[in-house]
Amino acid sequence: MTTFNRRQLLGLGLGAAAAVSLAACGDDDKGPATTGNGGKDYTGPKVTINLWNGFTGGDGDIFKKLVDQFNTEHANIAITVATYKWEDYYAKLPGAVSSGNGPDIAVMHMDMIATFAARKVIQPVDDVASALGLSESDFAATVWKGGLYQSKRYGIPLDMHPVGMYYNKALFQKAGLDPAKPPTNRSEFEATLTALKGAGIQGFWISPFQFTGGMTGYSLVHQFGGALYNADATKATFNSDQAVEAVSWLTKLIADGHSPANVGQDADYLALKSNQNAININGIWQVNDLKKSPDVQWGVAPVPQIGTRKAVWANSHNFTIVQQKTTDANKVAGAKVFINWLSQHSLDWAAGGQVPARNAVRDDPKFKELTEVNTLAAELPDAAFPPAAPGIGDVTNLFYTAFNEAVLGKKAPKQALDDGVAKADKLLEDNRKKYGS
Template sequence: MNSVPQPATGSLGRRGFLGIGAAAAATGLLTACSGGTKIGADQGGTDAGPSFEGGEYKGPKVTLEYWNGFTGGDGPHMKQMLAAFNKEYEGRITVRNTTRQWQDLYPAMPTAITAGKGPDVAVIHNDWVATFAARNTLVPLDDVVGALKLSESDFIPAVWQAGIYDGKRYSVPLDVHCLADYWNESHLARIGLKEAPADGAAFDRALTDLRKQKVAEPFWMPNKWPGHLMFMALLWQFGGELYSEDGARALWGSDAGVEALQWMVAQIDKGHSPAQVAQDAQYNAFKNNKVSFTWDGIWQINDLKTNARNLRWGMGPIPNIGGTPAVWSASHNFVLTSQGAKDKNKVTAAKFFIDYMSKQSTEWAKAGMIPARNSVRADAAVASLPQIALAENVDVFRFLPALPGVGDVQAKALELAVQQAVLKKSSPAKALKDGVATADKLLADNKKKYTR
């Protein structure tokens, strides 16, 4: 994901991910979804075509359009996997790759699919599956899952459940990616630490001790990316939840939410962080040996290996500040679109492609991702990768709920509330209260927009 200027890289993008919801709203994604992407009877309805039974592809030669947002350090790994597929299926299936920034991909997909110029198969994040499924932009993949003999028991449950909407499976999960705690080993050595603190009290002591050792501001607090991801992780740690089970109400304005946001603001008040940290400044400061800790996604692993040669760094789970181990997480998922569903040969070919790619989790792990399948994480070739240590307890992974339109709510309400508080434009409690009011209105609108 290089959705942002260098040097920040990764699979998800920093500004890229931040802009997903806003871009969706600005370009009329919701209107496009509800208008043009539904498949009527003349377009085959939601029929997913011939049942997938595995084996070899025996249909005529087809070309599949494949869209994804892997524009950063994970991109070369995806291209390598694609090259291997095209070589194996040469003369039968050709997959033509289109890579776009995530914040451009999501609003473009519905309109492009309506015009027949979009993807036949794509990778999207777990929190977009329900949105696109609700508007019939996707077709079910239950037969693929059945043929692959995939079941919830081999996956992190939340990842598995995210692909189900209205009783049907619309996606096959490829990975999990989450926030991690990165630390400067040289800085920690100054205060006698070999590993990062694991809880809130120890983390605060370390920051205080580091300042005594001439690290002026050891933990910079972002007001934008990935500040809202940090807030969600802390919300869950303090025992809170994002939304009600029926998706009608935002719950992040609770006491747990206030505690989480107060903790973030306190890092500035205590002098651990400067105020008004510019976009990407905290990550760049870490790479340049100015910051002792930074919380960022595991997609930064390859960037640090390549572009931070003068930095001795370590990585592990974010500390348990609130008392309940939890971390923000997301997942890349393969989906079959309604455009591909118009051609039964493409449907079959796309399912073979998804089948093939789902088996390449070991190669994909080299891109810095955590394989979604438990069995793959246990593979010796994968188990030694640094990010796999973050999955020792998969119960810590928390995901956005499978609510249609949730990305829009996040961008217009939660993210802005976090930003207002961290920039000291509003108290944490007031910022969250105002944000929840906005969120509840958006959730009510979504209930009307996303009815089937």
């Protein structure tokens, strides 16, 4: 996922995650680390620690700068970072691990954790949380629970990245709207679109693609009181009355002329930047991109509550510990130092455009100075995360396909969602057989 995609949030936690879990991974052991004192420093022989991630956007630049700074300050620890597009990353990881060429630490999205846990690519880290005294009270509850699979913890949360509402202030002014008062609910949102249309502006371009029209649809299904799956993720429910109402509301906006009928991939966002589109629901990862466009007058706000409750699409990056054929205790100690150091530079990481998962970091006055990111931190309690079920990402893609068909007018919303659910239920059944759960 991304052009996208951080924290005092690991806190001391991640260091212990690396220490405890890496030590538990292997069949062999190269012996005790030369030194190790809880991750504060490491004086053993030079050690190389491999870390994989998918930070290909602006957040990746920040991550690399932090790694370079760490390596400069630590002559005896070398962190090597391999960065792939997320889709390539997830395809490559299982084979690399089985061949003994996997990383020591892997960054992973919340909705992928169950899949890789079921495939035994990553290790449980319950001992980490226990040793550090970490609990749900230290994190946003939804983010903390997202690292669980079959009652075991496989991820230590780094952040949460939601969608938010970006708006073009110049177009608001052209339509006689107050750019300091973006819409917050359905009536205000619809009135805003009416005013924009009156000024000759198609104010809300709706993309038929997952990025990011599908994410808007996902958010609204939950806002209207629905969900994509039942409680135990054994059945798809994104053809419920609530889901049909949500998608129908969006398609009616197109029919009413508030959006072009066939918006290209990313055209909705580019139109916002070129003063053609007034409102774009997009990911928090666009904050830093917009900051690079000084000629664009823009603002960002939480997604308006269109339905009966607040809800937004969101995901979360977690640190996971990869299975190893052998254990190197010096790597364990070095990993502790790196991750503890990273936690001390969490505000730099959050500046990459992520909402820290850890409560204490979000309460830090310096984080609150990151105005735009802090604005979307208000959405954290409303994050609608996917369930922890193996293969759930592939199933959710069927919702995005159905959404695409409805938005492009290939099928009526109900028919598109019914057809998608039929395929999703079959895939859920196949996944239970495949993963044994």
